Amino acid sequence: MSTTRATHAFKTPCEQCPLRPLPTFREFSHDELDFVSKFKRGELATDAGATILVEGAHSAHLFTILSGWGFRYKALEDGRRQILNYVMPGDLIGLQGTIMGEMQHSVEALSPVSLCVFERDKLMTLYNKHPSLAFDITWMAAQEERMLDEHLLSIGRRTALERAAYLIAFLYQRANRLKLFNGHKTIPITQQHVADTLGLSIVHTNKTLRKLAERGMIRWQERACEVLDPDGLMSVAEWDGVSSEMRPFL
Amino acid sequence: MSTTRATHAFKTPCEQCPLRPLPTFREFSHDELDFVSKFKRGELATDAGATILVEGAHSAHLFTILSGWGFRYKALEDGRRQILNYVMPGDLIGLQGTIMGEMQHSVEALSPVSLCVFERDKLMTLYNKHPSLAFDITWMAAQEERMLDEHLLSIGRRTALERAAYLIAFLYQRANRLKLFNGHKTIPITQQHVADTLGLSIVHTNKTLRKLAERGMIRWQERACEVLDPDGLMSVAEWDGVSSEMRPFL
DNA sequence: CGCTTAGTTGAGTTCGTTCAACGACTGTGG
DNA sequence: CCACAGTCGTTGAACGAACTCAACTAAGCG
Numbered sequence: 001m002s003t004t005r006a007t008h009a010f011k012t013p014c015e016q017c018p019l020r021p022l023p024t025f026r027e028f029s030h031d032e033l034d035f036v037s038k039f040k041r042g043e044l045a046t047d048a049g050a051t052i053l054v055e056g057a058h059s060a061h062l063f064t065i066l067s068g069w070g071f072r073y074k075a076l077e078d079g080r081r082q083i084l085n086y087v088m089p090g091d092l093i094g095l096q097g098t099i100m101g102e103m104q105h106s107v108e109a110l111s112p113v114s115l116c117v118f119e120r121d122k123l124m125t126l127y128n129k130h131p132s133l134a135f136d137i138t139w140m141a142a143q144e145e146r147m148l149d150e151h152l153l154s155i156g157r158r159t160a161l162e163r164a165a166y167l168i169a170f171l172y173q174r175a176n177r178l179k180l181f182n183g184h185k186t187i188p189i190t191q192q193h194v195a196d197t198l199g200l201s202i203v204h205t206n207k208t209l210r211k212l213a214e215r216g217m218i219r220w221q222e223r224a225c226e227v228l229d230p231d232g233l234m235s236v237a238e239w240d241g242v243s244s245e246m247r248p249f250l
Numbered sequence: 251m252s253t254t255r256a257t258h259a260f261k262t263p264c265e266q267c268p269l270r271p272l273p274t275f276r277e278f279s280h281d282e283l284d285f286v287s288k289f290k291r292g293e294l295a296t297d298a299g300a301t302i303l304v305e306g307a308h309s310a311h312l313f314t315i316l317s318g319w320g321f322r323y324k325a326l327e328d329g330r331r332q333i334l335n336y337v338m339p340g341d342l343i344g345l346q347g348t349i350m351g352e353m354q355h356s357v358e359a360l361s362p363v364s365l366c367v368f369e370r371d372k373l374m375t376l377y378n379k380h381p382s383l384a385f386d387i388t389w390m391a392a393q394e395e396r397m398l399d400e401h402l403l404s405i406g407r408r409t410a411l412e413r414a415a416y417l418i419a420f421l422y423q424r425a426n427r428l429k430l431f432n433g434h435k436t437i438p439i440t441q442q443h444v445a446d447t448l449g450l451s452i453v454h455t456n457k458t459l460r461k462l463a464e465r466g467m468i469r470w471q472e473r474a475c476e477v478l479d480p481d482g483l484m485s486v487a488e489w490d491g492v493s494s495e496m497r498p499f500l
Numbered sequence: 501c502g503c504t505t506a507g508t509t510g511a512g513t514t515c516g517t518t519c520a521a522c523g524a525c526t527g528t529g530g
Numbered sequence: 531c532c533a534c535a536g537t538c539g540t541t542g543a544a545c546g547a548a549c550t551c552a553a554c555t556a557a558g559c560g
């Protein structure tokens with residue numbers, strides 16, 4: 001397991017943030033952008049497979065994903081692991097640790113990931129001086145809650161095939177909205193990740209994904225999942241998709 | 251199914267709130283209490299079984315549970331239902347609807363429930379004028395996220411017996427902290443609720459609960475679960491319990 | 501008194517698991 | 531350059547957990 005490679009060089013100024021112009025993100029006022037710029041302490045880059053945040057740690061920082069894919073997970077003492085959700089550019093991580101002291105989940109990188117680092121101590125200033133940004137943070141927490149609600153419904157009540165279809169459609173839609181695909185619509189996860197997300201064994205996950213592949217909805221290649229038929233997946237899962245509303249972004 | 255009985259009579263002034271003195275809740279300043287008092291629009295009482303909030307609705311209100319038990323749930327189109335979490339006194343409900351427009355889950359009362367009603371429109375004022383309360387709302391959203399993380403781990407990775415033990419220990423601990431028990435430690439849920447929470451069938455839930463009863467950890471009586479051995483349940487589930495830190499309360 | 505709801509139990513079936521073995525590919529060290 | 535180990539995906543066989551179907555009790559209520 002590789003570790004986090006800390007490069008605190010300040011690379012991208014917020015005014016030239018490559019993410020912000022995306023149509024999904026709401027526009028920021030001059031004032032807001034100015035504050036975020038000062039709130040940002042630096043950047044951090046990690047390799048694929050690196051652990052970004054670890055359960056039990058008292059993180060002094062708050063992060064926004066600038067690029068790359070990752071996932072949040074929890075584990076039981078005997079090693080059984082559950083992936084809770086995936087993180088993508090624009091997502092805030094470490095909020096739990098910042099607000100309530102201790103992290104109760106870990107975050108691992110699926111691909112090389114770069115992060116914006118924010119100062120924990122300045123969070124109170126944000127709440128005091130920039131209510132609109134404070135509201136944004138609540139918004140993002142509520143949005144995460146929504147996704148978890150959906151995952152819970154999925155794991156609790158959907159069949160293996162429906163679950164798999166839901167997961168892939170879900171990841172596809174989120175990534176697509178962020179314009180993460182260029183040509184081939186490929187999600188960088190292994191079947192082990194899928195298994196740990198769906199609460200299934202790897203063997204049965206493999207057989208289930210095979211069925212989706214036989215229906216021409218996905219193709220598995222070199223530890224990644226290529227999405228061929230997002231609508232088909234959505235209909236298998238009886239899933240309507242995520243709301244298309246504008247979202248905030250720190 | 252009964253409906254919500256709307257009694258907008260303003261009964262309990264916030265200064266004499268029966269909940270606030272509980273040791274779990276953080277102390278409020280005069281200023282904060284004053285604002286909450288004005289933020290509160292009235293009270294609402296519902297019968298057991300009543301639907302408090304419904305999926306898809308654009309709720310104009312935000313609520314705090316004053317007394318009683320309830321649960322949040324989502325359902326698939328074919329009727330399969332998943333209970334996401336339980337709500338108890340001090341919990342905020344309707345935040346998703348208030349912040350993001352549409353509710354994506356429903357809330358139902360398990361017992362007679364009374365609620366404080368807050369004005370949605372005044373929420374921006376809260377963020378503008380009372381950053382500490384805004385922070386509290388984020389805190390509560392993050393706390394809900396934590397609970398959902400745990401549930402997801404439970405449903406995804408624990409066995410039926412462990413899941414059942416976890417759920418009951420979890421509900422016991424939350425209720426106990428709120429001093430909801432007087433003598434007999436009884437949780438007002440049916441086995442159907444347990445099944446819909448754990449993602450199991452009623453039949454198998456029944457057989458699983460039977461095992462816990464045989465071990466002397468619980469006793470089932472008149473549509474409720476009496477908790478006899480909370481520590482035993484926690485050890486079956488390999489669960490450490492929730493953090494004992496002070497919490498906010500609107 | 502019949503009707504409904506909640507809980508219980510047994511029998512048979514299905515879904516998902518574990519165990520096991522194998523091929524393809526990658527990276528590493530001799 | 532090859533041998534070797536490690537990861538990832540694949541498949542078959544046997545087993546077990548959880549499901550459905552079905553029947554029955556007990557309690558509460560109009």
